[in-house]
Amino acid sequence: AQSVAQPEDQVNVAEGNPLTVKCTYSVSGNPYLFWYVQYPNRGLQFLLKYITGDNLVKGSYGFEAEFNKSQTSFHLKKPSALVSDSALYFCAVSLPEGSNDYKLSFGAGTTVTVRA
Amino acid sequence: SAVISQKPSRDICQRGTSLTIQCQVDSQVTMMFWYRQQPGQSLTLIATANQGSEATYESGFVIDKFPISRPNLTFSTLTVSNMSPEDSSIYLCSVLSDSIYEQYFGPGTRLTVT
Numbered sequence: 001a002q003s004v005a006q007p008e009d010q011v012n013v014a015e016g017n018p019l020t021v022k023c024t025y026s027v028s029g030n031p032y033l034f035w036y037v038q039y040p041n042r043g044l045q046f047l048l049k050y051i052t053g054d055n056l057v058k059g060s061y062g063f064e065a066e067f068n069k070s071q072t073s074f075h076l077k078k079p080s081a082l083v084s085d086s087a088l089y090f091c092a093v094s095l096p097e098g099s100n101d102y103k104l105s106f107g108a109g110t111t112v113t114v115r116a
Numbered sequence: 117s118a119v120i121s122q123k124p125s126r127d128i129c130q131r132g133t134s135l136t137i138q139c140q141v142d143s144q145v146t147m148m149f150w151y152r153q154q155p156g157q158s159l160t161l162i163a164t165a166n167q168g169s170e171a172t173y174e175s176g177f178v179i180d181k182f183p184i185s186r187p188n189l190t191f192s193t194l195t196v197s198n199m200s201p202e203d204s205s206i207y208l209c210s211v212l213s214d215s216i217y218e219q220y221f222g223p224g225t226r227l228t229v230t
Binding site: 032034036042043044045046049051090096102103104105106107108109 | 117120147149157158159160161164174208210212217218219220221222223224
């Protein structure tokens with residue numbers, strides 16, 4: 001079974017400050033890891049993914065995430081947050097290796113509020 | 117990325133009735149998925165719908181309640197049958213980009229059951 005934990009329900013930062021949204025995972029195997037963002041009354045937008053290779057992956061809107069196998073974490077980061085980054089962020093995992101199963105398991109979500 | 121549309125975008129339905137949600141994608145895809153997002157909650161997978169085979173349902177979801185069709189590589193429907201207020205949720209379809217393993221989501225259908 002695969003699972004994802006987002007330990008913080010809410011993250012509040014000031015505009016211009018670094019933003020970190022935490023995610024840890026639990027899988028038996030090599031995970032595919034994803035971050036999505038959901039703005040109010042809109043669908044999910046893909047931000048970035050880790051499948052293999054460099055542990056630091058860069059994505060849309062200036063976001064990046066670092067895969068840490070020893071800590072089973074995949075934290076989302078942005079060096080300088082914008083008010084427009086205020087949204088709901090989801091971490092997700094899939095485990096297709098050997099099973100061809102690409103379904104996603106989502107974390108509970110973290111609400112990010114960036115104040116001006 | 118794929119462009120995905122869903123119809124209807126929202127609906128208010130009476131308990132005991134059924135609603136069929138359509139999902140259309142602008143390119144051919146092998147895997148499509150249906151998720152449910154209950155108010156203030158995360159996303160839960162209902163089923164995986166591959167063209168040419170029956171949908172695969174997750175634990176807690178059954179075909180009689182959530183029948184799915186996948187007639188071709190660009191279209192799928194999800195029916196929510198015999199609805200109750202507990203079915204009030206956002207229903208989202210998604211597609212898998214086979215080559216880059218990214219999953220893209222439609223805008224969702226907001227269902228309210230009264």
